[in-house]
Amino acid sequence: MKFIFADTMDYVDPGFDFEGDRNAPGRQAYWDDEYPHEHMDTPPYDGMLVSRAAVGKGRLGGGKYSEAQAMAFRRAGARAFLRLDGPRFRHMPVFGDCGAFAYVKESTPPYTPEDMLAFYEDGEFTHGCSVDHIIFEFHEDDDPARFPSAMARDEARRRFDLTLANAETFLRASRPMEGRFTPLGVVQGWSPVSMAKAARDLCRMGYRYLAVGGTVPLRTPQVKACLRAVRDAIPHDAAMHVLGFAKAEDIQEFVPFGITSFDTTSPLRRAFKDARCNYYLRRPGTGLDYYTALRVPQATENPKLQRLAKEGKVRQEDLQRLERRALESLRAYGRGEAGLDEALDAVMAYDEPGLLRRATHPADGDPALRNRYRRTLTERPWERCACRVCRELGIEALVFRGSNRNKRRGIHNLAVFKTLVNDLPGPEEGTRPDEQADLFRHPRQSEPAAPGPLLRG
Numbered sequence: 001m002k003f004i005f006a007d008t009m010d011y012v013d014p015g016f017d018f019e020g021d022r023n024a025p026g027r028q029a030y031w032d033d034e035y036p037h038e039h040m041d042t043p044p045y046d047g048m049l050v051s052r053a054a055v056g057k058g059r060l061g062g063g064k065y066s067e068a069q070a071m072a073f074r075r076a077g078a079r080a081f082l083r084l085d086g087p088r089f090r091h092m093p094v095f096g097d098c099g100a101f102a103y104v105k106e107s108t109p110p111y112t113p114e115d116m117l118a119f120y121e122d123g124e125f126t127h128g129c130s131v132d133h134i135i136f137e138f139h140e141d142d143d144p145a146r147f148p149s150a151m152a153r154d155e156a157r158r159r160f161d162l163t164l165a166n167a168e169t170f171l172r173a174s175r176p177m178e179g180r181f182t183p184l185g186v187v188q189g190w191s192p193v194s195m196a197k198a199a200r201d202l203c204r205m206g207y208r209y210l211a212v213g214g215t216v217p218l219r220t221p222q223v224k225a226c227l228r229a230v231r232d233a234i235p236h237d238a239a240m241h242v243l244g245f246a247k248a249e250d251i252q253e254f255v256p257f258g259i260t261s262f263d264t265t266s267p268l269r270r271a272f273k274d275a276r277c278n279y280y281l282r283r284p285g286t287g288l289d290y291y292t293a294l295r296v297p298q299a300t301e302n303p304k305l306q307r308l309a310k311e312g313k314v315r316q317e318d319l320q321r322l323e324r325r326a327l328e329s330l331r332a333y334g335r336g337e338a339g340l341d342e343a344l345d346a347v348m349a350y351d352e353p354g355l356l357r358r359a360t361h362p363a364d365g366d367p368a369l370r371n372r373y374r375r376t377l378t379e380r381p382w383e384r385c386a387c388r389v390c391r392e393l394g395i396e397a398l399v400f401r402g403s404n405r406n407k408r409r410g411i412h413n414l415a416v417f418k419t420l421v422n423d424l425p426g427p428e429e430g431t432r433p434d435e436q437a438d439l440f441r442h443p444r445q446s447e448p449a450a451p452g453p454l455l456r457g
């Protein structure tokens with residue numbers, strides 16, 4: 001199974017000063033920063049995926065790229081923009097999709113199949129998804145009475161037909177790119193049965209690589225039912241990608257479904273979005289262990305703390321004193337020069353929810369949080385990982401604070417997650433992994449890369 005990292009402009013400043021909490025002097029965002037594959041000794045994923053909606057500046061505008069970045073992306077192409085054009089990374093595929101969640105409320109997708117092909121061709125993508133439209137409804141069986149109204153049913157059917165019609169045009173129009181580009185037909189449906197039908201239709205059109213979409217809001221058993229239905233409906237040698245795979249951490253449970261590849265950002269995001277699972281380690285055998293990162297927000301930049309200070313509930317200089325003491329105690333604990341309770345007390349004294357609560361009624365912090373922090377500090381997980389992040393940062397990798405620590409912790413998570421994917425057993429008997437692997441690896445990837453255009457300037 002191949003792990004594709006869905007790009008959302010996640011990079012870190014290699015010259016960041018952690019003591020002073022400052023970027024390197026003169027650092028320019030993106031240009032001087034490093035993507036996870038550049039930052040780590042080995043790339044923490046097998047390839048990358050770019051959603052066109054994230055690049056933005058289409059009919060709907062939006063996107064995460066600045067005007068200059070979008071222009072550089074168009075000029076240089078996806079591979080050079082993502083800095084996957086060097087000899088270390090040239091073998092890695094670049095996947096593309098439309099980013100259908102961005103236009104879910106529109107009546108039709110903002111791109112035609114021909115538009116998307118031009119986007120993939122110009123960007124030197126190796127793999128690209130057909131133009132899909134997300135279906136709102138999901139029902140476990142195919143009883144039409146499950147729909148809340150005839151209108152909802154008709155809308156689901158309209159989006160289903162539109163996605164298939166787009167796929168047919170997309171495949172036909174992609175023929176001239178054969179040999180340097182692999183088209184993926186996107187499966188959308190409102191039930192496992194309808195998704196199986198879409199998958200069968202796509203294979204009949206000539207697709208050999210399908211991408212299953214719309215699974216993000218589904219619960220694990222529902223995702224499994226969909227993947228089982230699709231896998232059973234398509235030939236053994238057809239490859240299957242799962243778009244926006246939100247259940248990535250449970251990937252072992254999905255081995256029986258014969259997934260060729262999937263894309264996700266989850267291990268990176270959870271480093272700073274999850275309430276407790278922020279830092280990953282491998283559990284002996286299969287699976288992952290999670291640690292809670294220690295929150296030490298920036299006193300002068302955290303909006304909630306700033307509000308407390310403005311309301312006069314806490315003094316600005318007290319916040320800064322607590323912040324400094326938390327950081328210093330953690331660093332001392334990391335060096336073995338402070339005790340566990342000293343570090344724990346210092347972090348808890350500066351715990352943001354605790355400060356907010358204490359501002360109204362005095363209490364001594366959250367005992368569950370204190371226990372999670374105690375486990376993190378006692379087990380010293382940063383000393384059990386040899387990746388660049390943990391080597392260079394030590395205990396700072398476990399400090400929840402600002403983008404440079406949080407994203408580095410996310411990059412560490414990607415690398416840990418990649419080892420989990422690498423260790424998964426092969427597909428079950430009956431599927432033909434070698435042919436699927438051929439679809440994953442693409443001729444263009446083994447060609448010598450053309451000299452990359454100069455990005456800067």
Ligand SMILES: [Zn+2]
Pocket residue numbers: 385386387388389390391412
């Ligand atoms: Zn690490």
